[in-house]
Amino acid sequence: MFDRLKGIIKKEFYHIFRDQRTLLILFGIPIVQIVLFGFAISNEIKNVKIAVLDQSKDEHSSQIIDKVLSTSYFDLDSYVNSLDDINDAFQKGRIKGALVFPPKFSETLRKENKADVQIISDATDPNTGTQIGNYLLLQVQQYLMEHEITATSTLPPALINTEVEMRYNPELKSVYMFVPGLITIILMLVCTMMTSIAITREKETGTMEVLLASPMHASIIILGKVTPYLLLSFVNASLIIALGKFIFEVPVLGSYVLLIGEIILYCLVVLALGIFVSTVAETQQLALMISLFALFLPTMLLSGFIFPIENMPLPLQIVSKIVPATYFNIIIKSIMLKGATLNFILKETLILIGFFFILMGVSIKRFKIRLE
Amino acid sequence: MAVIEVKNLSKNYGEVEALKSISFEVNQNEIFGLIGPDGAGKSTLIRILNSLILADKGEVSVMGKDPNKQYQYIRNHIGYMPGRFSLYEDLSVKENLEFFATIFGTTIKKSYNLIKDIYQQIEPFNDRKAGALSGGMKQKLALCAALIHYPKVLFLDEPTTGVDPVSRKEFWQIIKGLHQHNITIIVSTPYMDEADLCDRVALMNEGEILRIDTPQNVANSFDKPLYALEAKEGNYKLIKALRAYSFLDSVFPFGEKLHYTDKRENDIKAELKKHLTEEGFSDISIEKIASNTEDVFIRLMNNQKQ
Amino acid sequence: MNSEKIIETTKLTKAFGSFKAVNEITFDVKKGEIFGFLGANGAGKSTAMKMLTGLLSPTSGEATVAGFDVFTQQEKIKKNIGYMSQKFSLYDDLSLLENIKFFGGIYGLSKEQLNERGTAMIERLGLADVSHKLLKEVPLGWKQKIAFSVATLHQPKIVFLDEPTGGVDPITRRQFWEMIYEAADNGTTVFVTTHYMDEAEYCNRISMMVDGRIAGYGSPKELKADFKTENMDEVFVKIARGENYKLQ
Numbered sequence: 001m002f003d004r005l006k007g008i009i010k011k012e013f014y015h016i017f018r019d020q021r022t023l024l025i026l027f028g029i030p031i032v033q034i035v036l037f038g039f040a041i042s043n044e045i046k047n048v049k050i051a052v053l054d055q056s057k058d059e060h061s062s063q064i065i066d067k068v069l070s071t072s073y074f075d076l077d078s079y080v081n082s083l084d085d086i087n088d089a090f091q092k093g094r095i096k097g098a099l100v101f102p103p104k105f106s107e108t109l110r111k112e113n114k115a116d117v118q119i120i121s122d123a124t125d126p127n128t129g130t131q132i133g134n135y136l137l138l139q140v141q142q143y144l145m146e147h148e149i150t151a152t153s154t155l156p157p158a159l160i161n162t163e164v165e166m167r168y169n170p171e172l173k174s175v176y177m178f179v180p181g182l183i184t185i186i187l188m189l190v191c192t193m194m195t196s197i198a199i200t201r202e203k204e205t206g207t208m209e210v211l212l213a214s215p216m217h218a219s220i221i222i223l224g225k226v227t228p229y230l231l232l233s234f235v236n237a238s239l240i241i242a243l244g245k246f247i248f249e250v251p252v253l254g255s256y257v258l259l260i261g262e263i264i265l266y267c268l269v270v271l272a273l274g275i276f277v278s279t280v281a282e283t284q285q286l287a288l289m290i291s292l293f294a295l296f297l298p299t300m301l302l303s304g305f306i307f308p309i310e311n312m313p314l315p316l317q318i319v320s321k322i323v324p325a326t327y328f329n330i331i332i333k334s335i336m337l338k339g340a341t342l343n344f345i346l347k348e349t350l351i352l353i354g355f356f357f358i359l360m361g362v363s364i365k366r367f368k369i370r371l372e
Numbered sequence: 373m374a375v376i377e378v379k380n381l382s383k384n385y386g387e388v389e390a391l392k393s394i395s396f397e398v399n400q401n402e403i404f405g406l407i408g409p410d411g412a413g414k415s416t417l418i419r420i421l422n423s424l425i426l427a428d429k430g431e432v433s434v435m436g437k438d439p440n441k442q443y444q445y446i447r448n449h450i451g452y453m454p455g456r457f458s459l460y461e462d463l464s465v466k467e468n469l470e471f472f473a474t475i476f477g478t479t480i481k482k483s484y485n486l487i488k489d490i491y492q493q494i495e496p497f498n499d500r501k502a503g504a505l506s507g508g509m510k511q512k513l514a515l516c517a518a519l520i521h522y523p524k525v526l527f528l529d530e531p532t533t534g535v536d537p538v539s540r541k542e543f544w545q546i547i548k549g550l551h552q553h554n555i556t557i558i559v560s561t562p563y564m565d566e567a568d569l570c571d572r573v574a575l576m577n578e579g580e581i582l583r584i585d586t587p588q589n590v591a592n593s594f595d596k597p598l599y600a601l602e603a604k605e606g607n608y609k610l611i612k613a614l615r616a617y618s619f620l621d622s623v624f625p626f627g628e629k630l631h632y633t634d635k636r637e638n639d640i641k642a643e644l645k646k647h648l649t650e651e652g653f654s655d656i657s658i659e660k661i662a663s664n665t666e667d668v669f670i671r672l673m674n675n676q677k678q
Numbered sequence: 679m680n681s682e683k684i685i686e687t688t689k690l691t692k693a694f695g696s697f698k699a700v701n702e703i704t705f706d707v708k709k710g711e712i713f714g715f716l717g718a719n720g721a722g723k724s725t726a727m728k729m730l731t732g733l734l735s736p737t738s739g740e741a742t743v744a745g746f747d748v749f750t751q752q753e754k755i756k757k758n759i760g761y762m763s764q765k766f767s768l769y770d771d772l773s774l775l776e777n778i779k780f781f782g783g784i785y786g787l788s789k790e791q792l793n794e795r796g797t798a799m800i801e802r803l804g805l806a807d808v809s810h811k812l813l814k815e816v817p818l819g820w821k822q823k824i825a826f827s828v829a830t831l832h833q834p835k836i837v838f839l840d841e842p843t844g845g846v847d848p849i850t851r852r853q854f855w856e857m858i859y860e861a862a863d864n865g866t867t868v869f870v871t872t873h874y875m876d877e878a879e880y881c882n883r884i885s886m887m888v889d890g891r892i893a894g895y896g897s898p899k900e901l902k903a904d905f906k907t908e909n910m911d912e913v914f915v916k917i918a919r920g921e922n923y924k925l926q
Contacts (some may be wrong), residue, residue: 003474003477004474004475004477006474007470007471007474007475008471008474008475010471011460011463011467011471014460014462014463014467015460015462015463018462019462205458205460205461206454206456206457206458207458207459207460209424209452209454209458210452210454210458210459210472210517211475212424213422213423213424213447213450213452214447214472214475214476215444215447215448215476215477216475369443370423370424370425370426371419371424371425408847409819409845409846409847409848409850410818410845410846410847411817411818411847412847506718506719506720507718507719507720533844533845534719534844534873535719535873536717536718536719536873536914536918537873537875537911537914537915537918538718538914538915538918538919539718541911541915562844562845563874564848565876565911577847606859607859608856608859608860608862608863609863611856611859624849624852625852625855625856625859625880627876627879627880627898627909627910628879628880628898628899666848669848670848670849670852673847673848673849674849
């Protein structure tokens with residue numbers, strides 16, 4: 001019994017390590033994805049190019065400009081001379097934001113104790129646009145406060161000092177969100193797609209027929225086929241966590257033991273999903289299509305990885321509830337970023353366990369011991 | 373003793389009747405041939421016998437067991453070589469064999485006595501990937517894999533299809549050699565001439581068994597005198613002329629010659645030759661010949677259609 | 679059949695790296711002949727056939743097909759030949775009529791020609807009832823006959839048949855061969871690859887390839903006499919085992 005299982009596992013590893021495409025998908029995709037998400041696809045405000053139209057060129061305006069440009073958020077593209085130049089720079093895509101000071105800025109400020117500054121931001125991407133606007137505003141307000149304090153040594157009247165604390169991700173780094181999210185997605189990809197393809201490939205090449213005609217029990221066939229992917233998924237998850245920790249400094253605040261346990265649980269769920277797909281699909285091509293369009297895309301879009309679930313319309317919120325990744329996303333973020341213990345994620349864990357038993361039960365029931 | 377017993381077995385795929393109430397028995401240590409073209413139902417029958425497909429109707433017993441319920445026993449004691457090459461092309465010869473040995477809970481060593489005559493022919497290529505073997509060698513490897521657990525019954529589904537004559541010949545020698553190991557062999561083939569290599573054959577067409585007998589009896593069962601015809605003008609012209617001949621019973625090309633039967637029972641050689649000469653043919657040769665399996669098959673198929 | 683040579687090769691060679699898949703083969707096929715091109719898997723049959731049908735450029739040697747050079751006039755060759763194989767013949771998910779229109783169309787038949795020849799073909803095969811059915815619903819035995827008719831719809835000078843009758847029942851196979859006889863009688867040259875040796879006997883002449891070379895060449899009768907055997911199977915076995923036989 002154990003020998004048979006060992007035999008089939010060994011054979012599966014031969015397949016994996018002899019097929020360069022499989023290896024590429026297994027290890028190439030995680031690395032490429034994490035680099036892409038970590039470096040390129042970033043929501044952070046960093047080194048944003050702005051233009052400045054300073055019609056006063058006096059003390060306050062130049063100090064505000066200095067302050068804005070001294071942060072790492074903004075870089076100067078150019079000083080311009082008219083609003084038309086700003087429009088031009090926006091349209092050419094050179095800048096994402098602009099600061100406009102009216103003439104006699106310091107004078108107005110001194111005389112009327114208030115003055116206008118115009119902040120323009122490119123809102124083609126609304127989130128980034130708003131963020132840029134807010135950041136610029138923040139800089140100007142800070143300057144005014146500091147200036148007021150240094151000038152009068154008293155707090156300005158009726159000014160409420162709000163302080164926002166950014167918990168768990170104080171620097172608002174998007175990579176904090178992407179690393180746990182990527183683990184969710186990649187485990188899904190590897191486990192579901194690879195196992196369903198590995199099983200349907202045997203159906204397609206006819207080798208499944210020989211396996212079925214042997215006395216081997218269906219559960220041994222399944223177990224033997226998925227064990228290698230379970231191991232490789234685990235390696236994969238470790239790789240992503242390590243990359244996240246050492247390159248992007250994403251912490252793991254919670255317990256590693258709990259993290260490992262939850263990863264294995266999630267792997268089992270998505271493996272069961274992969275087996276289920278293989279009982280539905282007869283060809284590798286179909287298995288691939290189902291994995292990509294019926295599983296991978298919903299996981300990507302609905303699990304809260306890219307869009308917050310709370311903002312989705314109700315029907316999609318309901319769909320997101322039956323995507324296992326939704327729960328694992330919560331679990332892994334809680335463990336890695338909040339240092340949660342099992343108590344806090346018990347509900348999600350139990351749901352995943354439920355998923356596993358349902359999927360596995362259905363799959364074993366559907367897995368045919370005969371050909372038709 | 374009958375190793376396989378089949379009574380009134382039927383199987384449908386939707387509207388298609390793959391097997392139409394067939395019955396037969398296979399005896400211990402027999403080479404039993406299922407002879408027929410694609411679509412005859414050979415593969416379906418083999419898969420029902422080895423428990424991979426369930427029958428719709430009828431009784432099936434393999435080694436005294438029911439493939440529906442006692443499939444575990446059957447799967448433990450049969451060897452099966454499917455119609456297309458079904459080993460792992462990315463695994464080497466040795467890895468394939470080792471894999472199949474482990475899934476049957478045995479080792480190459482334990483089975484070496486049974487497979488050695490075959491295995492020795494492919495052993496020099498032990499480390500070559502199965503996908504890189506020639507057609508004949510793939511067949512030998514697949515056969516080794518099917519034999520690795522000393523099966524009592526061996527099912528070979530079209531083992532020689534698409535294989536060149538040299539490899540076919542070798543393969544049949546191997547099958548014959550398995551006889552001494554007391555293995556019952558059920559082999560299917562679309563090649564009519566391979567019928568002669570079996571102990572008994574079932575001629576199959578469109579889900580029916582047309583005849584079951586020894587190859588000798590099958591070949592001799594042709595119910596009319598059979599003539600082989602040839603003329604200098606070529607087969608096509610000769611066929612056309614014969615089709616217009618009022619005494620024609622049947623004519624069809626057979627290799628270089630035409631096989632012909634006449635409505636009259638007496639020896640018609642002289643008369644036919646005279647007729648053809650009048651039709652303008654020359655170098656006419658008419659020979660009375662013994663029928664073979666293919667002649668009989670064509671005859672039975674025509675009867676089946678009527 | 680006459681003595682006009684429609685395919686002629688001289689020392690035709692195709693090398694892949696240092697491996698010569700086809701090694702200096704020299705033979706000819708005459709107009710209206712049924713020529714059998716035999717050999718085991720991997721003997722070089724497919725490679726040779728690809729060169730003759732203009733799909734692959736030879737490495738060296740000379741060859742003409744239907745009067746066109748296989749090095750320089752591959753497109754013209756393609757216009758003058760028909761091709762059918764067991765593996766690829768027609769589209770299963772198109773009806774018989776749609777298949778006729780499609781394949782006739784790619785060989786540049788006009789609408790009138792398509793109508794005329796398509797109708798004539800359907801009538802000849804007695805398929806009027808099924809002409810609108812999808813091909814996958816047509817019985818297996820019919821498909822090969824239909825495929826052959828479609829491959830010759832544009833009245834090519836040569837038709838190449840790659841293992842055309844595998845697995846077909848003996849009656850259908852004979853009907854198929856009668857169609858081939860008929861085509862040859864009408865002057866179409868038929869070039870068949872097969873490893874059914876009984877099928878080889880239907881051919882006027884055959885060549886047999888072993889390891890990239892032509893190791894046997896002549897009419898089935900001559901070959902059987904040369905090797906002192908009763909059937910082509912034995913001839914094949916003897917040639918493949920390298921028994922002495924002088925080329926041509």
